[in-house]
Amino acid sequence: xxxxxxxxxxxxxxxxxxxxxxxxxxxxxxxxxxxxxxxxxxxxxxxxxxxxxxxxxxxxxxxxxxxxxxxxxxxxxxxxxxxxxxxxxxxxxxxxxxxxxxxxxxxxxxxxxxxxxxxxxxxxxxxxxxxxxxxxxxxxxxxxxxxxxxxxxxxxxxxxxxxxxxxxxxxxxxxxxxxx
Amino acid sequence: xxxxxxxxxxxxxxxxxxxxxxxxxxxxxxxxxxxxxxxxxxxxxxxxxxxxxxxxxxxxxxxxxxxxxxxx
Numbered sequence: 168x169x170x171x172x173x174x175x176x177x178x179x180x181x182x183x184x185x186x187x188x189x190x191x192x193x194x195x196x197x198x199x200x201x202x203x204x205x206x207x208x209x210x211x212x213x214x215x216x217x218x219x220x221x222x223x224x225x226x227x228x229x230x231x232x233x234x235x236x237x238x239x240x241x242x243x244x245x246x247x248x249x250x251x252x253x254x255x256x257x258x259x260x261x262x263x264x265x266x267x268x269x270x271x272x273x274x275x276x277x278x279x280x281x282x283x284x285x286x287x288x289x290x291x292x293x294x295x296x297x298x299x300x301x302x303x304x305x306x307x308x309x310x311x312x313x314x315x316x317x318x319x320x321x322x323x324x325x326x327x328x329x330x331x332x333x334x335x336x337x338x339x340x341x342x343x344x345x346x347x
Numbered sequence: 348x349x350x351x352x353x354x355x356x357x358x359x360x361x362x363x364x365x366x367x368x369x370x371x372x373x374x375x376x377x378x379x380x381x382x383x384x385x386x387x388x389x390x391x392x393x394x395x396x397x398x399x400x401x402x403x404x405x406x407x408x409x410x411x412x413x414x415x416x417x418x419x
Binding site for chain 2 (some may be wrong): 239241243244273274275299302303307308309310312
């Protein structure tokens, strides 16, 4: 009698253990999928990556005290074709002592990215993130994604995608942060 | 089927869910290639869709904007 109860209890414990394992597995899978994107007001994750145009490495921290337009782009991204000439004009118009445009290409082939920049006549330099490590840190919701980061390193605005006219919005956003 | 077997089958089914993985926007370089699109003749498909929409008086439901690159 007691043996039968013991067997049934053990069986129940075994089933509970299996069910617990399954729930843990499912929870882990869901948690790994729901890493949140960098939102407005959060501190922009710092990074140090190689420049596309030279052998230098550049950090986000190098621009501390300036308003930063951080633009993630790729040569295979359609709206980036539209964005690049507009961002070139915007970059030329920015007061260098107060703001900077930091472009990050997520192309896996740096040569292709460089060719694209030359073809589009980009007047600014870019960084290269071929492994997508920095893009993953920012968990980009789409391509391209542009962040406006204030002098304290906090995200002030985020623009997903690009359409003509967005450059004016970016310029307004940057200008509003100068006297912060 | 015993409950233990049911649990095992459920676990196996859950394991297969691990194969359902969304491709991050910055990892869609290969998907953005022309040869990865559903049609080999995008212009022809647009024309066909135009005819179809005109006949049916309805449009949409054939995919998302921006193609494979996930661009907005």
